[in-house]
Amino acid sequence: MALKVICDGCGQPLEDGEVTVHGLVISRQYCGDCAATAEQFSSDRDALHTAVRKKWDDGLKKLIKDFSKANPDFILPDLNV
Numbered sequence: 001m002a003l004k005v006i007c008d009g010c011g012q013p014l015e016d017g018e019v020t021v022h023g024l025v026i027s028r029q030y031c032g033d034c035a036a037t038a039e040q041f042s043s044d045r046d047a048l049h050t051a052v053r054k055k056w057d058d059g060l061k062k063l064i065k066d067f068s069k070a071n072p073d074f075i076l077p078d079l080n081v
Helices: 032-070
Strands: 020-022 028-030
Touching: 020 032, 028 032
Parallel strands: none
Antiparallel strands: 020 028
16 A cells, blocks of 8 residues: 655645655655745744854853853863863
C-alpha cells in the first residue's frame, strides 16, 4: 500500500516529486507554495540569530574590556575571547 504524503503547511495531499523537505531536527514535508513560506521563515530566523550573536559578542567584549580596566590584575575564569 502506498503512503499518502500530506503537506505540513496547508494539509493538501502531495504527489511524488512535489515534496520539499525542510527542517534540521524535525523534518517537515511541504508543497511548492508552502516550501517558499518555510524558506522565508528559516531565512528570517537565521537573520535574527546573526543579529543576536553580533550583539552578544559586542556586549561581551565591552564587558571584558571594562572589567579588565577596573581590575587590571584579575584573571577571569573561562576567558577565551
